[in-house]
Amino acid sequence: MIPKEEKNDFINQEENDLYSTSHSVPKLEHHPLTGTSFKLRTPFIPENIDNNENIIRKSSFAKKFFMISLIVLLLAFLYAGYRLFFSESREDFISKHIDIEIVTAPFSKGGESLPLSIQIVNRNNTALKNVHMEIQYPRGSEELLREDFEFVRLDLPDIAPGEKINKSITVVLYGEKGSTKNIKATLEYSLPDSTLTYTKIAESALSISSSPIILDVDAPNEISPGQLYTLRLRISQNTKSLPIGSLISIVFPRDFTVESLSKQPSFSVGTWIINTQNEGDYEDIIITGRFSSQEGDERSFRFFAGVPLDSSGTNIKTSYVSRTHVISLTRPILDVYILLGTEKGKTIAVNPNTNIQGEIVYRNRGSVPIINPVFHLNISGSALDELSIIPVEGFYDSAKNEMFWDKNTKESLNIIPPGTDGILNFTFRALAKSTDGPVVVKDPLVNLSLSFSGIKDDGSGIVQNLQNIETATVRVATEPTISVLNIYASGMIPLTVEKETIYQITFSLKNTHNDITGGKLVSKIPFYVKWVGKVTAGEKVTYNPDTREIIWNLGNIESGAGNTNAPRSAAIQLSFSPSLSQLGLSPEILQRIRFNGTDLFSNKEVTAIHPNITTEISNGTSKDGIVIQ
Secondary structure (H helix, E strand, O other), rough: OHHHHHHHHHHHHHHHHHHEEEEEEEEEEOOOOOOOOOOOOOOOOOOOOOHHHHHHHHHHHHHHHHHHHHHHHHHHHHHHHHHHHHHOOHHHHHOOEEEEEEEEEEEOOOOOOEEEEEEEEEEHHHHOEEEEEEEEEOOOOOOOOOEEHHHHHHEEEEEEEOOEEEEEEEEEEEOOOOEEEEEEEEEEOOOOOOOOOOOEEEEEEEEEHHHHHHHHEEEOEEOOOOOOEEEEEEEOOOOOOOOOOEEEEEEEOEEEEEEEEOOOOOOOOEEOOOOOOOOOOOOEEEEEEEEEEOOEEEEEEEEEEEEEOOOOOEEEEEEEEEEEEEEEEEOOOOEEEEEOEEOOOOOOOOEOOOEEEEEEEEEOOOOOOOOEEEEEEEEOOEEEEEEEEEEEEOOEOOOOOOEEEOOOOOOHHHEEEOOOOOEEEEEEOOOEOOEOOOOOOOOEEEEEEEEEEEEEEEOOOOOOEEEEEEOOOOOOOOEEEEEEEEEEEEEEEOOOOOOEEEEEEEEEEOOOOOEEEEEEEEEEOOEEEEEEOOOOOOOOOEEEEEOOOEEEEEEEEOEEEEOOOOEEEEEEEEOOOOHHHHHOOOOOOEEEEEEEEEOOOOOEEEEEEOOOOOOOOOOOOOHHHOOOO
């Protein structure tokens, strides 16, 4: 810092120089561009410059100190890294000098006992204390979760320096043929002067030479939505014995509806007990159903074989083998449907002795022609009149119960070009009447199933078979009939003007093929006839005086009533006193006799009617029903 006295002297000197008149005018310099004059002066330099040199020397010392500290820190990091990565601890040294070897065959049959020998050698100068060995191997074919593995824990004695010990165990491995299974051995130990636990791990891999169960799937890899799909699963035993209660489980695809199973599940849907006894035995499960998925979707069946989780047997704990079958949902090479009469549907109902006009309507919506198309229409059922079958421009093969159309029966069927549609016609009759009376057939129906085969002209030459691509069912409705018996009960006979006569009328209802529900018989009496009452007990017969209707609520009527068993009957009584205006006539005493109900099999409303009843009686002469005076 500059002393105050020197600073004041400097200021005074400057003021003297500035205001002094004795000094000569300083020389002016001119700016080369603007011409402006200015005075050149010597810059001020403090006289006490030693302090600045001290400041510079202090700054240089700080920089040197910082650099030395940075170098020391870097050396510390390098040393720590060396200790961490290159320097071996005592524990690592000991672990490196412990040898563990899993001795076993390189291959194993799935489901059969496999001996393992674990050899441990301590090549250290110190003993291993509190020694344990844990053996880990997969339970079955899955190796995803801890629950998928089996753990065997062995307690071992202390291992002295240079000592070698052996341990043997037996395991059972499962899996697909050719799959690799890993066996892991973990040695746990402590050192004499430490309470910590250390580990050493060894692993060994072997291959499954054969599976204890072989799953073979026979099914198409492609199917069209809505088409009947059939899959056969064959379960073959490939070992001398299987654990008791071994299961096969099937996980069905979503959007797949099971229509039939060749073998009913043992527990929940999709789980069966494997019943094979010896090596080489097999059993099949055949599944049929339909996909409701969209074209372009993929669906998969998953199959598992293994042992149950518990005594309920509904879930698999350990899977021996698993398999997946993938199906692609594709567009059919031909759009086709069956038309019966004017109805396009899976099921229609008709009356007995009905002639049915059928059509197979098809269209090639693809971009390539279909070569050598063949249509097969299987037709069968208890209600079919086989003699009535007529395939127009086709052929009926009675041995196979099918009609078919191809280029031999119809010349234009040698090829179906893109965008082309067509119709194939056929007729048949359902449940023809017998001359001996009504034919009684329980649940009468006719089943139709359409299949198609053809070659897409895309260069592949592959014949595509579409089985049961369209089905239809004709259900024949039952045929109820009414009979009415009118007999003289009491009063004047023959009929006499203004004299009362009592009639007893008995209704009988007959039924043929199918059960009926909600049956009701209704009739009406004229205004000149009086209701007396019902005679039959146990039947629900009522009279409505406002509408003058007699209502018989039959409810359910069994099939075969009046044919193979007794008919349903109910009796009533009516009173009639003729008027002079009815002289010489046989007036009607019961009108509008009709029956209706619902056929439970065909779900069709069925009806029956009967002519009006007059005064003519069954237990008298024809003259007894004519009014006289």
